[in-house]
Amino acid sequence: EKYRYWETREVKTTCAYCGVGCQMKLLVKENKVVEILPDKGAANEGLLCVKGRFAHDFIGHPDRLTTPLIRRNGTLEPASWEEALNLVTEKIQTIRQEHGADAIAGFSSARVTNEENYLMNKLMRGAIGTNNIDHCARLCHASTVAGLATTLGSGAMTNPMADVKNAEVIFITGSNTTEAHPVMGAYVRQARKAGSKLIVADPREIELAEEADLFLKIRPGSSVALSNAMIHVILQEKLENKTFIEEHTEDVDQLIAAVAECTPEWAETVTGVPAETIRQAARMYADSHASSIIYSMGITQHVNGTENVMSLSNLALVTGNLGKPGAGVNPLRGQNNVQGACDMGALPNVMPAYQPVNSPETIARFKEAWGVALPQSPGLTVTQAIPAAAEGSVKMLYVMGENPMISDPDTHHVKEGLEKAFLVVQDIFLTETGQLADVVLPAAVFAEKEGTFTNTERRVQRVRQAVMAPGEARPDWWILMQLLNRLGLESSYKGPKDIFEEIRRVAPSYAGISYDRIEEEGLCWPCPAESHGGTPILHVGKIARGAGLFKPVQWQPSPELGQEAYPDIMTTGRILYHFHTRTMTAKSPGIEAIAPENYVEIHPEMASAKGIQEGDLVAIASPRGEIRVKARITDRVDAQVVFVPFHWSEGANVLTNGEVLDPYCKIPGFKVTGVNVEKTGDL
Template structure:
C-alpha cells in the first residue's frame, strides 16, 4: 500500500474495485464503513453486488475483466470536465498526452457497453473521485488476476496521478494483500526477478553486493513464476519443486495440470498439516505455526511487526528458519544462526528499506518501511513531495478481452474469490468445526433467470465444465451476480473452482494467470 490502513478514514472519497473488502479483509472493511458513516463518499466496482455495494454512493456492477475500460472512461470524464489536477500533472508526471489520446475514445457510452453498466453511473463515479480532495483507491486480486492484470493496476495509477491523489494522507493506490505475510515474502525476494528489497537480479552491482554479503556465487538470471514452474515440471524441465506454506492443488489454476506437474517432479512440502499437495509429496517437512516461533511479519501497510513464540511445537515440527538453515548446511553452505534476531540483523544489512529497523525498535509497535536509519520514524505514506521515480509515469493502456470469452460451448463467465468464513485453501480453517458449520462446502452463485433457463433449483447439485475439466458443486441462486456471470469460492478441494480456471493465459509482465475470467457452462444433472 502507498498509504496506511487507518488513512481510509481521512479520505473524502474511496474507490474500491476488485476487492470484496468486508469478507476478504474485514478489519479494513470495517474502517471503510466507519469512514462512510462519517461522510466519506464510496465508489464500488465489482462483478457481484458485494455487501459494500449497499454502502456505496455509486455501485458499478461491471463485467469481469473490464476494469481498464472503466478506469479509462473515468479518466475520459475527468479530462473532459476539467477535474484533473493540472498543477500536480505538470510538476510531477510524464506521459499525459499519450494517455489523453487513448482515453479520448473511452466515452462512458463505449465503456458502458464493454463493462455492462450505465454511462451515467460511470460519469457519477468519475465526478465523485475527480472532485475529491483526498481520494483513496483500494484494490485486490479482482484487479490483478487477469491476463492484463499489470495494465489494470497501471490504469488505477493513471487515475491517482491525474487527480494528484498520491503522496499525501488519505489518498494513494492501495493493494490489499491476500495473506498475512505476502508483503514480507515479497520484501525478502520471494519473486523471480529480485533480491531482498526489490533489488534487480539483472543488476551486476546488486549481485556483487549479495555475493560479498553471503560469500558465494549467485545467478543473475530471472527465475520462473509459479505457472511457468508448473508448465516446465509437467514437461520434465523442472525436476524438483520445494513448496513452503502453499497448497497449489487447491489454490493454483488448472488443477489437473498442477497434479501432473507434481507427479512428474520430486516434491518437498514444508507445512503445518498434510495438505492435498503434501499428500503428493516425496518428502514432507513438518513446520511450526506462527504461535510456535519467533520472528517478524510484514502486513499490507508495510509494517514490520514482531511475532513471539507462545507455545512449544508438537512432534517433529521445527521453525521454518531452522529447517532452511539445516537444509542449506546439508547442501554445503555452512552458515549458522543462533536465533531469528541474528537473521533480521543480516536482513537490515542488505535491504535498504529495513536498515533502520531493529528488534528493539519494534518491541511494542511495528515500523513501516522504508526506514533507512535508526533515527527514522518509518514511512506512513509513500511518494511524499514527488513520486519516488522522480516523475509519475502515465501508462496509456487499452482494454483487451480475455481469450476465455466468446466460446459458444462455454458461454458463462466464471469469476472466483474468497468468503468470510474460510481462509485460503482451508488448511487451518477447514479443521474448525464452527467455521465449517457456517461454510461447509463449495457452491456456485447463479442468477435466478439463468437457473430457470437451466431447470436448476437452489441447493441442487450441478456440474460445472470448462475446457480444463469439470466439478460438481451446489447451486446458490442469487441476484448478486448478472445472468451471464457465475461465482465460486476457491477454498474447497471438493468442487474445486481451480479445476476449471486457466493456467496458460498469463499476464505478459508478471505472468499471473487470469483466474478471474473463465469460460464455463453449468449443466443440470439428470437422474437415471
C-alpha cells in the same frame, strides 16, 4: 477450552491469516492456546475478525504433522530429520550435477516469517544457485508489483489502512473488503459513517455495494474500460489536477491520446454500467480533496492484471491523489506475510528489497554478504515452474507452506507437474499437495516461533512464540538452516533475530528496523536508518520513481470469452469464514459448521433458463475439467456470471486456465473463465 484467566499467560503477536496484520494476545494455558483476544496496534486499532479471534484450533490440532515423512514403496512413512534432510540434500546435489541448478525450483511462502522467506531465498540462490524462486504472490499481486513499480517506482500500498478514514471519497474496485480484509472493511464503514463517499465497482453485489453512494456492477474483465472512461470524463470536464500533472508526472500526452475514444457510452457497452453512472463516478472521484483507491484480486487476477493496475495508477496521477493522507493507490495484499515474502526476494527477478538479480550492485552486495557468486538471469515463476515440471525440464520442486493443488489454476495439470518432479513439501498439515510429496518436512505454526511479518501497509510487526511445536515439527527457519549447512553455506543463526540483523544489512528499506524498535509497535518501510521513523505514506513531496509515469493502456476482451461450448462466465473469490486453501480454517469445527461445503452463486434468470433451483447439484465445465457443486440462487451476481469460491479442493481451479498468462508478470486470469453451467442429478 475451559480455563481460568489466572491460569494463563498472555503472548502478544500478529495474526497469521490475512494481510491486515492485526495485533492479538494469545492466552496460553500450559502448552495450549486457549483463547485469542484483540490487542491494540496501528493496523487494527483493537479490532479482530472471526478468523483471527476464533479460528485457532489448527495450532495444536491432532492432525498436525509431527515427524518428517519419506515416500517408500509408494507410501509416506515416518523418518528421522537426519534421513529426510540428507535425502533432500542428496537429491539437490544429484539433480544439480546432472541437469544444472535451474532444474530445481522452490516455492517460498506468504504464510511464514520474513526471516524464513529470506533463508529460502538464500537456499535457492546462494546454496543451490538458481533464481527459480517464487511464491503465491504470483497468483495474487504480481500484477501490482509489476504495475505500480513501473508507474510509481514502488509496488506496494501507498497509504496505511486506517488512513482511509481521512478520505473524502473511497473508490473500491475488485475488493470484497469486508469478507477478505474484514478489519479494513470496518475502517471503510467507519469512514462512510463519518461522511466519506463510497464508490464500489464489482461484478458481484458485495456487502459494501449496499452502502455505496454509487455501485457499478461491471462485467468481469472490464476494469481498464472503466478507468479509461473515468479519465476521459475527468479530462473532458477539466477535473484533472494540472499542477500535480506538471510537477510530478510524465507522458500525460500519451494518456490523453489513449483515452480520447473511451467515452462513457463506449464503456457502457463493455462494462455494462450506464454511461451516466460512469460520469458520476468520475466526477465524484476527481472532485474531492482526497480520494483513495482500494483494490484487490478483482483487479490483479486477470490476464491483463498489470494493465488494470496501471489504469488505476493513471486515475490517481491525473487527479493528484498520491502522497497525501486519505488518498493513494492501495492494493490490499491477501495473506499475512505476502508483502514480506515479496520484500525478502521470494520472486524470480529480484533479491531482497527488490534489488534486480542482474544488477552489478546487487551481485556485489550479496557476494559480500553470503560469500558466493549468484545466478544472474531471472528464474521461473510459479506459473512456469509447474508446467516445466510436467514437461520434464524441472526435476525437483521444493514447496514451503503453499498448496498449489488448490491455489493454482488448472488442477489436473498442476497434479501432473507435482507427480512428475521429486517433490519436497514443508508444511504444518498433510495438505492436498503434501499427499503427493516424496519428502514431507513438518513445520511450526506462527504461535510456535519468533520472527516478523510485514502487513499490507508495509508495517513490519513481531511474531512471538507462545507454545512448543508438536512432536518433531520445527520452525521453517531451522529446517532451512540445516539445508544451508548441508549444502556448504555455513549458517549458525541462534534464532530469527540473528537472521533479521542480516536482512537489515542487505535490504536498504529495512535497514533502520530492529526487533527492539518494533517491540511495541511495528514500523512501515522504507526505513533506511535507525533514526528514521518509517514511511506510512509513500510518495510524499515526490513520487518514488521521480515522476509518476502515465502508461497508456487499452481494454482487450478476455480470451476466455466467446467460446461456443462455454458461454457462461465463472468468476472466483473468497468468503469471510475460510482462508485460502482451508489448511487452517478447515480445522475449526465452528467455522466448518457455518461454511462446510463449496457452492455456486447463480442469478435467478440463469437459474430459471437452465431449470436450476436452490440447492440443486450443478455441473460446471470448462476445457480443463468439470466440477459439481450446489446452487445458491442470488441476484448478487449478473445473469451471465456465476461465482464459485476457490477455497475447496475439486473446486474452481479445476476449471481455470493456467496457460494464458499476463504478459508482464505471468499471473493467470482467475477472475474470468468461460464455462458451461448445467443442472445435474449426480455427484
